[in-house]
Amino acid sequence: MDEQKRLVLAVVLSIVVLVGYQTFFVKPPDPNSIPRNVQNQTESQQQVQENNPNVSDYKSQTSIAPQVAEPPKENYRTLLVSTPLYDIVISEQGASVRSLELKNYKETNKKDSLLKQLVSQKLESGTLFFDLEGKSIPGFKEAVYTAKVDNLKTSVNEGEKTIEFVWAAPQGIVVKKILTFKADSYMIDCDVVFQNGSAMPLNEALVISTPGFYDDEVKKRSRFAFEGPVAFINDEFNAIKPGDIEEKNTFNGNIGWSGYTERYFMTAVMPKKMQDATPIDAKIKLSYANDRITNDFIQKMDRLDPGKQGEYSFTFYMGPKSHKVLSQYDNSLQNVINFGFFNVIAKPLLIVMNTIHDYIPNYGVAIILLTILIKLVFWPLGTKSYKSMNAMKKVQPLMQELREKYKDDKQRMNKEVMGLYKTYKVNPAGGCLPILVQMPIFFALYRMLYQAIELRHAPFAGWVSDLSAPDRLFELGFAIPMMQEPYGIPMLTLLMGASFLLQQKMTPTAGDPMQAKMMMLMPIFMTVLFINFPAGLVLYMFVNNIISMGQQYYIQKKFS
Numbered sequence: 001m002d003e004q005k006r007l008v009l010a011v012v013l014s015i016v017v018l019v020g021y022q023t024f025f026v027k028p029p030d031p032n033s034i035p036r037n038v039q040n041q042t043e044s045q046q047q048v049q050e051n052n053p054n055v056s057d058y059k060s061q062t063s064i065a066p067q068v069a070e071p072p073k074e075n076y077r078t079l080l081v082s083t084p085l086y087d088i089v090i091s092e093q094g095a096s097v098r099s100l101e102l103k104n105y106k107e108t109n110k111k112d113s114l115l116k117q118l119v120s121q122k123l124e125s126g127t128l129f130f131d132l133e134g135k136s137i138p139g140f141k142e143a144v145y146t147a148k149v150d151n152l153k154t155s156v157n158e159g160e161k162t163i164e165f166v167w168a169a170p171q172g173i174v175v176k177k178i179l180t181f182k183a184d185s186y187m188i189d190c191d192v193v194f195q196n197g198s199a200m201p202l203n204e205a206l207v208i209s210t211p212g213f214y215d216d217e218v219k220k221r222s223r224f225a226f227e228g229p230v231a232f233i234n235d236e237f238n239a240i241k242p243g244d245i246e247e248k249n250t251f252n253g254n255i256g257w258s259g260y261t262e263r264y265f266m267t268a269v270m271p272k273k274m275q276d277a278t279p280i281d282a283k284i285k286l287s288y289a290n291d292r293i294t295n296d297f298i299q300k301m302d303r304l305d306p307g308k309q310g311e312y313s314f315t316f317y318m319g320p321k322s323h324k325v326l327s328q329y330d331n332s333l334q335n336v337i338n339f340g341f342f343n344v345i346a347k348p349l350l351i352v353m354n355t356i357h358d359y360i361p362n363y364g365v366a367i368i369l370l371t372i373l374i375k376l377v378f379w380p381l382g383t384k385s386y387k388s389m390n391a392m393k394k395v396q397p398l399m400q401e402l403r404e405k406y407k408d409d410k411q412r413m414n415k416e417v418m419g420l421y422k423t424y425k426v427n428p429a430g431g432c433l434p435i436l437v438q439m440p441i442f443f444a445l446y447r448m449l450y451q452a453i454e455l456r457h458a459p460f461a462g463w464v465s466d467l468s469a470p471d472r473l474f475e476l477g478f479a480i481p482m483m484q485e486p487y488g489i490p491m492l493t494l495l496m497g498a499s500f501l502l503q504q505k506m507t508p509t510a511g512d513p514m515q516a517k518m519m520m521l522m523p524i525f526m527t528v529l530f531i532n533f534p535a536g537l538v539l540y541m542f543v544n545n546i547i548s549m550g551q552q553y554y555i556q557k558k559f560s
Helices: 002-025 216-221 332-336 340-359 363-377 379-405 410-423 433-451 491-506 513-532 535-559
Strands: 078-082 086-091 097-106 115-117 129-132 153-155 160-168 173-182 187-196 205-213 228-233 236-239 250-252 255-261 265-271 282-289 292-300 309-320
Touching: 078 160, 086 309, 097 309, 205 228, 205 255, 205 265, 228 282, 228 292, 228 332, 255 282, 255 292, 255 332, 265 292, 265 332, 340 363, 340 433, 363 379, 363 535, 379 410, 379 535, 433 535, 491 513, 491 535, 513 535
Parallel strands: 078 153
Antiparallel strands: 078 086, 086 097, 097 115, 129 205, 160 173, 173 187, 187 309, 205 292, 228 236, 228 255, 250 282, 255 265, 265 309, 282 292
16 A cells, blocks of 8 residues: 555655746746737827839839938828738838737726727837838838828728738838738738839848837746747747747748747748749748847848839738637647647647537536546546555455564565455555556646637636636735735635645545655645646546545445
8 A cells, every 4th residue: 555655655745846837937828917008199299101112013123222211200100901800000100010919808807997908008019010120121121111001091801902002212122011901800901012122132031020129027938838939840839938039040941931929829921832842942030138028020032123022922920829720720729729749738628628618608617517527538547546456455454464563574575465465456556557657638628728728718607707717706905825816716726725634634544654745744735836827727637626526425335
C-alpha cells in the first residue's frame, strides 16, 4: 500500500506543481483594463479633399522628379466604417487602422461595458500600416493619403464596400490602397497598387506591420495562454517568444500569414496566393523595444520600370480566435487556435464542446456533458483502477500485520509484502496507472478551457456568470489571501474541494499515519490551487469527481 500511495502522492504533487505554478505566477488578464474607444468624427472635418491625383487618371511622367519628399499635410481625416460585426476607424495618415471595436464582444461581462477594442491606445500609429524595406520613396511611411469618399462615415449592412486611399509622391510614383469591407466577415481585402511615373525603376519590398504592446503585465499572463507575435510558416504554427527575438528576429519560408495575438483575439495579414500557386518571396522580421513588439510581414515586389504598374493583394483579419468563425474561411488562419503540446487532444475536445452547444446553448451544460462523455470513454480504465484499490483494501489488514511483525527488518518486510501482493494477485500500481493515462486529457482540457473564446463571458447558472473567470458568490469589500480580484466566496471551488475530500475518504488509506494525513490534506491544496482557475475548469473537475465517486462506490459494493 505504501508503494501505491507514494505513486498517487507523486502524481498529485506533479499536478500541484504544474498547475499551481500557473495559478500563482501567471496573472490573468485584468478585466477592468479597457483600451481606448473609437473616437467620434467631428463635423468640422473637411468632407472632400480636392486637387489630388487619382491612379486611374494618372499619366506616366518621363522627366525626373525632385528626390525630395513632399512635406506631410498637417490636416488629415479619419474614416469610420461600420459593419454588423465591427466598427473600424482608418486614418488618412498612413491609411492605417487606428481603432477597431467588435460589436459581439465586450471588454467585461458587465452590462455597461464598452465594446472590445483591438487597437491599444499605446499604439500611436495604429496597426496594419505600410512601409518599404529599402526606404526608396521618402515619406512613404508617414504619407497622408486622400480617401475617395463623400462621407466620413460608411455603413456596410449587406454585401461589401470598397474605399480607395491615394497618395502621390513627388518623384512621380502614385500609391493606391484599396480596402474592401464585407458585412458578414472579419476579413478585409487590401489591394496595393504602385504606378511608377518617375524616370527610375522601383525595386523594393513592401512591409506591413502588426505591432503589439508587451509589458511586464502581458508577459506574466502570456506564460500559459500565449500573447505576442505569431506566424504560419511552411504549414506550421509559430508562436515567437519575445525573449527569443534578440537571438533570432527574421524568419524565411512560405509565409501563410503573420500577426499579433492576444489570449482571445488577433490581428493578422495574409498574402493572397497566385493562381499558379507560385510561392511568394516573403519573410517576417520582428523587433522588440520599449515594451513594443512589431511583427513586419515583408514581401518582395517585382521590379517596376517607369510607366509600369504593379499590384499586390492581401487579406487582413482583426477578430476573435473562434473555431466556429475561422473554420468558415477557406485559409490557414484557423491554425492560430493552437493549444501547444496538447493541441492534438484539446482541439477535438473544443469541437465536441461546440457541437454540444449547438444543441444545448449553454456552455456550462456543454462542459458537464463533455465530462460525462470523457468518463464513459475511460470507464473501463476507471473500473480497473477502483477494482485494484478495492483489492488493496482487502489485504490492508494483512499488510499491517507484516509491518508490525517485521518493523525492525525493512528488507524482510518488503519481501513479505511483495509476496502478499503475488499471493492475492494485487498490483500496487494498478490504481495509479489508469490515472496516469487520463492525465493528458486533464491537461488538454485545462489548456482548452483556459483559452477557448467560447467560454469568455459565457454564463452558466446562478452566480457563475463567466465560465472563463473564477467563480465568486457575492463581492466582498476586502482582500482575501491567495485570491485574485474580484474578492468573493468561491462557492463552486469549495464544492469541488468538498468532492475531493469525500473521494479521498472513499479511497483506502495508507498504513503510515503521517502519509494518510498528507493524503487527506490534498483536497485542501487542490481547493487553494483552483481558487483562481476559470469556472469552466472547476466545473469540469467537480462533475468529474462526482461521477468518479459514483463509479467507485459501485465497484466497492459489487466486489466487496
